Amino acid sequence: MKTDVLVIGAGAAGMAAALSAAKNGARVILTDRDERAGGILNQCIHNGFGLHYFKEELTGPEYAERFSTLLENYQITLLTDCHVHNVKPDRKAVLVSPKGVFEVETKSIVYTAGARERPFGTLMIPGDRPSGIFTAGVAQKYMNIENRIIGKRALILGSGDIGMIMARRLTLEGVEVVAVIERLPYSGGLLRNVIQCLEDYNIPLYLSSTVVEVRGKERLEEVVVAQVDNNYRPIPGTERIFKVDTLVLSVGLIPQVELLWGLVQLDPISKGVSCSNIGQSSSEWIFSAGNCTVVYDLVDYVTMEGEKAGKYAAHYAKGERFETGVPIEIGENVGVIFPRRYVSGEDLVLYIRSKKPIEGATLVVGNFERRFEDVMPSEMIRIKIPSQKIMGFERIVVSLKEE
Amino acid sequence: MDRIVCVQCPVGCKIKFEIVDGKIAKVEGNKCPRGLAYLEDELREPKRIVPTSVKIIGGNYPLVSVKTSAPIPKKYIPELMKKLRQIEINAPVKAGDIIVKNIFDTGVDIIATRTVSKNSQ
Numbered sequence: 001m002k003t004d005v006l007v008i009g010a011g012a013a014g015m016a017a018a019l020s021a022a023k024n025g026a027r028v029i030l031t032d033r034d035e036r037a038g039g040i041l042n043q044c045i046h047n048g049f050g051l052h053y054f055k056e057e058l059t060g061p062e063y064a065e066r067f068s069t070l071l072e073n074y075q076i077t078l079l080t081d082c083h084v085h086n087v088k089p090d091r092k093a094v095l096v097s098p099k100g101v102f103e104v105e106t107k108s109i110v111y112t113a114g115a116r117e118r119p120f121g122t123l124m125i126p127g128d129r130p131s132g133i134f135t136a137g138v139a140q141k142y143m144n145i146e147n148r149i150i151g152k153r154a155l156i157l158g159s160g161d162i163g164m165i166m167a168r169r170l171t172l173e174g175v176e177v178v179a180v181i182e183r184l185p186y187s188g189g190l191l192r193n194v195i196q197c198l199e200d201y202n203i204p205l206y207l208s209s210t211v212v213e214v215r216g217k218e219r220l221e222e223v224v225v226a227q228v229d230n231n232y233r234p235i236p237g238t239e240r241i242f243k244v245d246t247l248v249l250s251v252g253l254i255p256q257v258e259l260l261w262g263l264v265q266l267d268p269i270s271k272g273v274s275c276s277n278i279g280q281s282s283s284e285w286i287f288s289a290g291n292c293t294v295v296y297d298l299v300d301y302v303t304m305e306g307e308k309a310g311k312y313a314a315h316y317a318k319g320e321r322f323e324t325g326v327p328i329e330i331g332e333n334v335g336v337i338f339p340r341r342y343v344s345g346e347d348l349v350l351y352i353r354s355k356k357p358i359e360g361a362t363l364v365v366g367n368f369e370r371r372f373e374d375v376m377p378s379e380m381i382r383i384k385i386p387s388q389k390i391m392g393f394e395r396i397v398v399s400l401k402e403e
Numbered sequence: 404m405d406r407i408v409c410v411q412c413p414v415g416c417k418i419k420f421e422i423v424d425g426k427i428a429k430v431e432g433n434k435c436p437r438g439l440a441y442l443e444d445e446l447r448e449p450k451r452i453v454p455t456s457v458k459i460i461g462g463n464y465p466l467v468s469v470k471t472s473a474p475i476p477k478k479y480i481p482e483l484m485k486k487l488r489q490i491e492i493n494a495p496v497k498a499g500d501i502i503v504k505n506i507f508d509t510g511v512d513i514i515a516t517r518t519v520s521k522n523s524q
Contacts, residue, residue, distance in 0.1 A: 051412040057412060058516075061516050061517035144468065145466065146466075173455075190415055191408045192409070192410040195408055195410050373417075
């Protein structure tokens, strides 16, 4: 098969990229290993999506359907049940599906493979290895797609948004959620979820605490929780035993980049594909967007970045070429930023996570300044920097200055 | 001034407000009018949108996701979940279809948020 733009992954970023590439005149192949488009949105049945993009509040499946129904109106070939096995430097990809193994020759790629959940094994928690331990996304799929209940009494490790949303979901479905455990001294997710998912249902949130042991013969029986010090080391003597048959982990997402190893530069901090503000990677024919570049809070932003990457991938396929751009660097108090290079022409849309909670912080980018009343690492800042404020700089440093 | 976090959308505005003689005398921090409506509801009768799912027979999935068409008083949530657990509907269902009309006489409907087609097998 031959195409102009190959989009890998049909989640929020991929659907937006495919549509935008097609609108810009490209022939598009959109692939996904799931049996339908939509990605993780399909299992996120809660509301809270679409306020920025559609100006109305939607659930995940509704948000996905808005895009998947549009795909049919354009020159887009959707290949579901289709895994991309390999991407080669000569601009060919090897695809595997129930129909067989085949090659796609493309002019450009938009890589939109999303992120994976950090698994239990990486946490190095001592104890037994019984059943009953799930990542939040797996628990979500069992409950919201497959109609399976995952246990009777649950503890949740990690107060990221998915963890809190699953705490509410489990409670509504009749599973007793005894507590949410968070290693940091503050919640890892949005404040609204602390309120509408935990406080509404009287689920306690234990901060500066972590799981130090799991016990159980076949099924999980007990989880040992301890308080941690400033360096996240458990404090001896603070252990508490929770008798639960289920442990749900919401301990972070890791951009999925293995397919592009050796082909593109990765951001050493976000661990995602390093991109310019037009979504171009270090390999000029590979564009990328969404959670495989940096982990976002809101799907609306993923859609917007997907559209941008799709548009420029289509222009690239038509023969247009772009400058590498000037580097964007991390300054004071900044944890994660996206993008990492600035190509002039468009205003710069920056995504920033602070390194720590700060009350009264001034964001400085080139000649641009903006004060924020308070910033939190769990709440990503999105801000448009006008091009005239960053013109002429050889490198753009992004910092959050404390007062 | 008292503080409250608006849960109407992921922005989560931190709203500061002052009550004088049982009335809202001063409000700041909400970036849109929904914040004021939320504050009023929170003081009188807290309401939430409830997203969940119901069983579907003969569909290409065993569940269809649903939501309340508008926020409903929090006190109805346990009863609502009980009721929705008993419901089984037949495929096909389109996103936006009404599954239960005017639940508990609140004027709020339960609507499907996913299209589920008939199982072809």
